[in-house]
Amino acid sequence: xxxxxxxxxxxxxxxxxxxxxxxxxxxxxxxxxxxxxxxxxxxxxxxxxxxxxxxxxxxxxxxxxxxxxxxxxxxxxxxxxxxxxxxxxxxxxxxxxxxxxxxxxxxxxxxxxxxxxxxxxxxxxxxxxxxxxxxxxxxxxxxxxxxxxxxxxxxxxxxxxxxxxxxxxxxxxxxxxxxxxxxxxxxxxxxxxxxxxxxxxxxxxxxxxxxxxxxxxxxxxxxxxxxxxxxxxxxxxxxxxxxxxxxxxxxxxxxxxxxxxxxxxxxxxxxxxxxxxxxxxxxxxxxxxxxxxxxxxxxxxxxxxxxxxxxxxxxxxxxxxxxxxxxxxxxxxxxxxxxxxxxxxxxxxxxxxxxxxxxxxxxxxxxxxxxxxxxxxxxxxxxxxxxxxxxxxxxxxxxxxxxxxxxxxxxxxxxxxxxxxxxxxxxxxxxxxxxxxxxxxxxxxxxxxxxxxxxxxxxxxxxxxxxxxxxx
Ligand code: ADP
Ligand code: MG
Numbered sequence: 143x144x145x146x147x148x149x150x151x152x153x154x155x156x157x158x159x160x161x162x163x164x165x166x167x168x169x170x171x172x173x174x175x176x177x178x179x180x181x182x183x184x185x186x187x188x189x190x191x192x193x194x195x196x197x198x199x200x201x202x203x204x205x206x207x208x209x210x211x212x213x214x215x216x217x218x219x220x221x222x223x224x225x226x227x228x229x230x231x232x233x234x235x236x237x238x239x240x241x242x243x244x245x246x247x248x249x250x251x252x253x254x255x256x257x258x259x260x261x262x263x264x265x266x267x268x269x270x271x272x273x274x275x276x277x278x279x280x281x282x283x284x285x286x287x288x289x290x291x292x293x294x295x296x297x298x299x300x301x302x303x304x305x306x307x308x309x310x311x312x313x314x315x316x317x318x319x320x321x322x323x324x325x326x327x328x329x330x331x332x333x334x335x336x337x338x339x340x341x342x343x344x345x346x347x348x349x350x351x352x353x354x355x356x357x358x359x360x361x362x363x364x365x366x367x368x369x370x371x372x373x374x375x376x377x378x379x380x381x382x383x384x385x386x387x388x389x390x391x392x393x394x395x396x397x398x399x400x401x402x403x404x405x406x407x408x409x410x411x412x413x414x415x416x417x418x419x420x421x422x423x424x425x426x427x428x429x430x431x432x433x434x435x436x437x438x439x440x441x442x443x444x445x446x447x448x449x450x451x452x453x454x455x456x457x458x459x460x461x462x463x464x465x466x467x468x469x470x471x472x473x474x475x476x477x478x479x480x481x482x483x484x485x486x487x488x489x490x491x492x493x494x495x496x497x498x499x500x501x502x503x504x505x506x507x508x509x510x511x512x513x514x515x516x517x518x519x520x521x522x523x524x525x526x527x528x529x530x531x532x533x534x535x536x537x538x539x540x541x542x543x544x545x546x547x548x549x550x551x552x553x554x555x556x557x558x559x560x561x562x563x564x565x566x567x568x569x570x571x572x573x574x575x576x577x578x579x580x581x582x583x584x585x586x587x588x589x590x591x592x593x594x595x596x597x598x599x600x601x602x603x604x605x606x607x608x609x610x611x612x613x614x
Contacts, residue, residue, distance in 0.1 A: 168227040170215070170235040202565045203236050209264045209426075210565050212242040219245040224310040225275055229268070232306050238265040238564070240417065247415045248273040253357070253391035255414035257364070257407055259399055261426050262559025263520070263566075266395045267303050270360045273393060274334050275304070277358050280312045283331040285351060287358040290339050290380065292366050292373060294319040294491065295498045296518040300362060301336050318342040318351065321491045339367070339376035346383050354385050363517045364394035365403045365552065368410060381410065397559060398424065398552040422591045424555055429562035429570055430612050431594045433583055436575040442530060443471065445573065445599055449528070450480050452609055454507040456525035459560050463531035465512055471530065472510045482508040485515060517556045524561045525613055527570045532582050533557060549582040551589050567613055571597070 202208045216229055216237055237245070240260035248256055248269065260266055274287040291297045297319050304315055316330045317323070318337025323330075323345075330351050335342070345351035359381065361367040367377045384390050392411040399407060399418070408414065425431075436442045446460065453460075462468040465486040472484035483506040485497045500506045502521055509515065513533065533553035536542050561568025572594065574580045587594045597605050 167217070168223055168230050171230050171233050199565050209240065209261050210238045212237040212239060214242050220249050221272060222276060225272055225307060227310040228307040231309060234268070241265050241269050243417055244269040245272060248393065249276055253277070253389060255392045255411035256394065257399070257411055257414045258395045258417045259397065259419045260417065261419065261423065262397045262556060263426060263563035265564065267300060267362070268307065270362065270393050270395055271300070271303050271307050274358050274360065275308050275311060275313060277391070278313065278333045280333065282355070284355040285330055285332060285335050285353065286355050287334045287360070288342065288353070288356055288380070289334065289336045289360040289362065290342060290367055290377060291336070291362045292338065292517060293514050294338055294494060295515065296362065297336050297338055298495070299518065299520060304334060304336065318345050323350070339373055339380055342380050343376060346380070353383055356384055356390060357388070358391045358393065359384060360393045362395055364396045364407060365399050366396070366517060368403050368406050398555055400552055425590045425592055426559060426562045428565065429558050429568045431558065431570050431572070431592060432597045433572040433574055433594050434597050434599050436573050436599060438575055442573045442575055443474065446471065446528065446530060447475060447478065447480070448602055452606060453526060457501070457504065457507050457521060457523045458509070458526040458528065459515060459524055460508065460510045460528045460530050461516065461533070461557050462510065462512055463534065463537055467531065468510045468512055482510055484510045486512045487514045513553055515560070516553050519560055520563055521560070522563050522566065525566070525568050527558050527561050527568065529557060529570065529572045532572060532574070532579055534582065545578045547582070549586045551586060554586050569609055569612060
């Protein structure tokens with residue numbers, strides 16, 4: 143391997159030593175993953191070459207303090223050769239910290255429950271997907287693993303990971319999301335079913351989905367799935383329908399486990415192995431956080447428009463609190479000649495699918511959305527997130543005045559976590575426009591222990607400089 147000027151290894155990782163078996167063991171990929179993932183054609187002018195990023199990733203994966211660090215190889219984690227092939231085919235060369243720590247615990251027999259926490263973008267999906275693929279008996283055409291996620295977009299993304307990692311296995315999969323099954327479908331026999339809780343319950347009630355052979359039950363974004371004010375009831379109903387008397391391995395993953403769900407999570411997944419983060423480790427340091435002082439609501443719109451050229455350097459996600467705002471902002475910007483798309487839960491399923499697919503393909507650069515996109519969504523090219531509205535707790539509660547509302551710290555962490563995926567750099571920008579929103583932002587800053595830096599709204603050049611400097 144060669145070293146670059148900074149002394150980092152830039153060449154391909156050494157190939158694994160050949161083993162004395164008849165079938166050659168799969169080898170790690172020669173080229174480490176690039177910033178553009180599987181789409182090298184989509185380089186932005188911020189990330190000049192895939193070369194730089196390869197160096198950065200290799201560097202971070204070798205840094206003991208990085209959440210991407212691992213002392214081990216995937217071979218040492220006890221995975222089947224077919225799954226190693228799948229991983230290497232995806233360009234994964236080394237595990238991240240959560241993968242290294244969680245996989246041996248998840249794959250051990252007898253199976254034990256797991257509550258796993260690690261920062262956004264550090265590879266939690268692979269940990270639970272590899273567990274499902276390892277535990278399923280492919281000779282039995284029955285559903286043996288269920289995975290729940292809060293949105294259809296995330297369920298579809300998880301499915302694409304299962305299909306990619308399971309490429310060299312005979313795994314069969316099915317969705318439990320709205321409008322996914324053909325009319326009149328009678329019985330699901332797929333090994334792994336991924337979906338959202340409402341539809342999962344529906345399919346179970348209609349006896350289309352039989353859970354009597356389920357042995358792995360995964361909740362991605364588990365704190366969200368267990369929240370009593372949200373999906374908690376539905377998730378519990380799915381769990382209560384699982385076979386009794388037979389062991390089911392329950393696996394919970396998230397970047398956040400706030401105190402009020404932590405206890406419930408421990409009851410939901412009894413005697414679980416736990417991997418936890420400290421409060422000051424919650425946010426990803428490669429995501430640089432900024433704020434802009436807007437004069438009023440209307441000024442927020444003007445500022446967003448003036449940011450447009452920055453938003454389209456890579457890709458960006460703009461978060462609004464309400465669907466109505468997302469639509470209105472998108473319509474206004476479109477009518478003024480800017481190309482943006484909007485996505486939220488009031489759109490019909492086929493439209494939602496085509497918008498997120500276009501965004502993933504880079505056909506849309508700017509996505510204006512709501513909390514529906516706050517969690518889990520992994521689009522590597524996103525280097526900027528804008529909180530047009532800050533996320534607030536009890537936003538819908540009319541009895542609480544705006545000025546008494548507290549920021550929703552977990553949602554904030556997840557929203558900004560849509561950028562800075564797996565060691566990449568990213569920027570988040572918060573719009574504040576009055577005393578109340580300023581205070582709310584200050585609370586976020588204190589809770590995370592990370593500075594949120596001011597950017598002047600009246601000096602676009604300086605703003606562009608600051609942002610570009612950081613992303614380079
Ligand atoms: P999380 O669920 O922790 O937020 P994801 O599982 O979505 O993170 O992974 C974030 C990104 O990192 C994905 O694009 C994924 O393909 C990539 N990734 C995960 N593990 C590895 C690895 N070991 N090597 C290279 N890339 C990885
Ligand atoms: Mg995730």
